[in-house]
Amino acid sequence: MTEHLKGISVFVQVADAGSFTLAGERLGISKSGVAKSVARLEDHLGVRLFNRTTRSLSLTNEGQTFYQGCVRALAELEGAQSAVTTHQQMPTGRLRVDLPVVFGRRWVLPVLLDVASRYPAVELEVSLTDRRVDMVEEGIDLVIRIGPLDDRATVVARHLGVQNAVVCASPAYLDAHGRPTNLEELANHACITFERGSKARPWLFVGADGHPLSHPVRGRLWFNHSEAILDAALAGHGLALLSNWLVAEHLKSGRLEAVLPQIETQGFPIHALWPQTRHLSSKVRVVVDELVSGFLPVSPWDIA
Structure with missing residues (x-):
């Protein structure tokens, strides 16, 4: 069971990154290690999770269904962990967050303001911009990004949904x-x-x-x-x-x-990103947990 849970975590990272190589960089393991982990998971499930070509990697229909279930399950696990650790360390200090202008103001800022109300020891500094910030160089604690991820192994990504x-x-x-x-x-x-x-x-x-x-x-x-x-x-x-x-x-x-609802439009993933550190700070964790809780498994803007 432990091996399968590890394989699920690797699978989600590959789906989010869209690349074995980039997923391996984020996880700190080799590309071949990532590929073997996914292959073992596919063998265990008896289905193919990814369409693989020399130039692209995409989820199969079965992979998309499995991915959505994994995201929900991992969100539950992270929520349970957060419920235990939140009582041990209350969020404090300055939290610097960068948001895309329109989406950030409409959907993320209300969550941030709610967190600021509940945790008075947190100082909130929010920038709204559509440029790609360098989190490490600019000292940003948390970024919400829409679109493909091109960062290296310096950040951690948490899937929040899809913009269609x-x-x-x-x-x-x-x-x-x-x-x-x-x-x-x-x-x-x-x-x-x-x-x-x-x-x-x-x-x-x-x-x-x-x-x-x-x-x-x-x-x-x-x-x-x-x-x-x-x-x-x-x-x-x-x-x-x-x-x-x-x-x-x-x-x-x-x-x-x-x-033209019968014609599929191109979608773009939505992620929360934070610098890769050994321990996730409580001020970042509480915001990410709130976003996951509010945006998954069904987005509040879902019009289906």
Whole structure:
């Protein structure tokens, strides 16, 4: 049983990192050691957990199902451990946290403020920025990051969920201009796009073969901020591709309507990161535990 628990931990690290090599660096073991651990777990389960090619690594359907169960189980174990250790050491001192601007303010800051209220000995310093900070060099205790992890073995990552995107528009716009039924029909619609370097970003989907699909779109309105795109979509100016955590409340209220729900959009993992140390400080642990409890196993912005 101990060996299988170790294999599960290695498996989750590989799924989060998307690489045997990077998972090995974070765990302090060799790439071959990681591969052997995953292979033993696959033999024990009798299923293949990863699709492996020379250039990519992705979860199989069975692997995705197993991964979600493992995340829930590990969260329970960490919560039990935290319940024991929290009474031994109350969080104190300055906690420096870096958050992505929009997601951080909407979903993480309320958790941080709640922690600050419950633990008056904690001094909270929060920066909101979308640049990739160097945690060690800048003295950051905790980072929330959306997207692939490219750090080396200097940080520890905790999975918090997945950001998916939704093509959506106001019902008034769709009633006036029709509802597209495939990607090709997007060319007949006003698409509110994210501008980067004077160019509109293409919209990212997942093709029938499971590979990323970049689809160019065009329209009259370009913005460099997701909340501005949301405002334009709510005002009926066209279709937008926006994060599910940003539009969930508007989809539920009917102010926005999902378009092309049968076509999968590219998702990005959400992680809590902290510097790799021998012992996780109680001030970081309490925040991570609160985020895990609030975001898993079902994200509060889940619109399914």
